[in-house]
Amino acid sequence: MLDPISAPKLRLILLLAVLLSVVQPVRPTWAQDPTPSDDEVNRIASQLYCPICDNLSLDVCPLEACQQWRDLIREQLAQGWTEREIKDYFIAQYGDQVSGEPPRRGLNWVLYLAPPIIVLGAFALLVANLKRPARQTPAASSEPDSPEIEPDHQARRKVN
């Protein structure tokens, strides 16, 4: 026969249980739903790509195989899998190409690091090439309405 739990011990266990319930990763309530809705399935399927067709996400792919993959997602959701777990499963089964966003590892970092470098680099290059005005431009000039075209100073000059 087991010893009865003492009051302090019980308080400690309850406290730990409360703490654990807060600390442990929260799973969305739908993950426990025995019959996940089409919208829940599509939300994940739209982030995965059909491994056998051309650039079609799984939620809109009309193939029978894709229907089966959507059913698989539904089953996995019903079993309580998280979105991350489902995506990882598909990537492990069919390769990185099923993920709409390439995983952040190895050479793929180029995709995530290059764009900010391009934008900031272009911005810095432009600003560096713009001349600072010597003094404040007079505020009196008005906006021209017709495209007055300055004389073409270099008109028709040959280089050679």
Add this chain to the structure above:
Amino acid sequence: MMATLGYLTLALAFLLAVYGLLAVLLGLIQKTVPWIESARLALLLIFPLVTISIASLVFLLVELRFDVAYVYSVTSLEMPLYLRLTALWGGQSGSLLFWSWLLAGFSLYFGVHKWRNDDADLLPYALLVVFFTLGFFLMLNLFMEPPFERFWHLPDGSRVLSVLKPQGAWLLTPADGQGLNPLLRHPGMIWHPPALYLGFVGFIVPFALAIGSLASGRRDRRWLELSRPWTLIAWVFLSLGLVLGMRWAYDILGWGGYWGWDPVEIAALLPWLSSTALIHTALLQERRDGYARWNLALVLLTFALVIFGTFITRSGVLSSVHSFAGSDIGLPMLIYTALLSLSALGLLVYRWRDLRSSHEPEFTFSKETLTLFANLILLSILMVCFLGVIYPILSELITDTQITVGPAWYKRITGPLFILLVFLVGVCPLAAWSGTNLVRLKKRLLIVLPISLLVPLVAWFSGGVRHGVVLAALWLAGFSVLTLLADYAGRVATDWRRKEQHPAAALWAPIRRNHRRYGGLLVHLGIVLMSIGIIGIEGLQQETQATLAIGEAVDLGGYTFRFEGLDHREEQAGWLVTEARLAISSEGDPVGTLYPVREIYPNMGMAVTLPGLQSNLAVDLYAILVDWQPISQDQATFRIFYNPLVTWLWIGAGLLTAGVVVALLPGSSRRKDVQTVQVEPLAGQKLR
């Protein structure tokens, strides 16, 4: 007979292109005009020859001559006349011939233009580019993708494909063709590919003129003046091609969207981005003695991207819903693309020092600085999109890993840049070309800013929008619309006060006086309205999927969609059409009915989804029939979308087109010296 005629005229056109190329080279080496003149005359003959060739193919398509392999592969007995005509660009070899025909058409410019004496030095190099490009595409059509090959029975019982009749063979004519891919059996097929091709091919004129200018060692902007209408024409067709493609995708691909960030879509967007940048900095070069390098680089980049896009679409190097079936033209196209791009780049680098300018733009609140920032954003988007297109190829080459770069990646990176562009469009009318009038700016801002704030307020209270980024984007778009309208209204008011004109006359006067400026304003207004449509569908789209029994309903976006029943019918050639009825109501009041359709083509093993759609300026209600119970027929699955504001995307595209037409009107704001001057005949002149 017609197939032989089409083939022979195509072969003749190719020979003339080769002759033209050699004649221009001889003319340049010997520095005499007669060879150049002879090449120019050869060019004049190519277009009619390719026209006869394409007319032959059209005849064969219309007549359903299934003994011709191309006709067999893209047409079938049940196809109506308009689809037989559009089948011309429904397959690889036909669309290549269409491309070559358009190219020959645009190239006519170099043959018929009355060249001024001081422009004559542009012509030989421009002709060189044109003949090289024409020769290449005609060569592809002639040797690698011939559209006139026929089926033949040989005496030994075997079958061959050949244009000309083999010894002792007889024609094999199948009873019916394979027919056009069902996805291409849509009115969008009439307009989308031709508009896109016109946009692509049209850039041959500015590109050849730029090469002419660079190769002849000129450093003026004459090439820009000559190419301006062609750049605008190509740009507007490219814009229309993109928008018509969006509409087609929206109407037929059945995912509730208009842009799937497919590699081929992006490949068409790339030259649009670079040519948009070019149109803006070309304006700067007209006003300032600078930007020669920049504009030349942009036009070379644009044409290189056109060829790159063609390569991506036709080589099968990338998987895409747009790709043509596997073909052997990938390698020659790659060689041509590399040769053209590297030669153009080499020429630009060679002339780089000669093209330097003393003009240094200032960092002030001016149209010039804002245009440069807009250029920067356009080119940043271009580079990011280019990276997204080529990265899967690089990944496979380097790490042997197949990668998909999907919409989420593109949207996250380009979204903020597009919003910044919309903001710049709104800010630009507030600035002057140099030295902005701060008093007037303050006055205009005091009017525009408070009114623009009404846009997010209306979206919040009336539309129930709670998404911060969407509210901010809508505010920026509203601000831009107002500054553009205020710019025009300010000019109308001034005219009215000063000249005491009739209000209607004052409305038209600024446009008549300066159609380029107000045409441009209309284009910008169109772009901002398009952005409102994009903000709506990207930021506020709602969707749901539900399986409904007859009489059951589902709610979305404040509307109720009730399933009323399914109709089945069998159409020509055994297609099975299933049409559902979804009654829409809002707070109990009937609003309309959606009729989503699913067409099944048993002989092709394909199904096409046509959404049921009801549009107004505020929202599109859009439903797709996903599946149904074939036995009981009393239950069906629908995917329903609530797409706010998307109609503004199509309205904006209409305004954009109208704006370019206004900007191209002949009128007072054109420079006198840009207009054609009486020209001396070319023949007999010595090249400088």
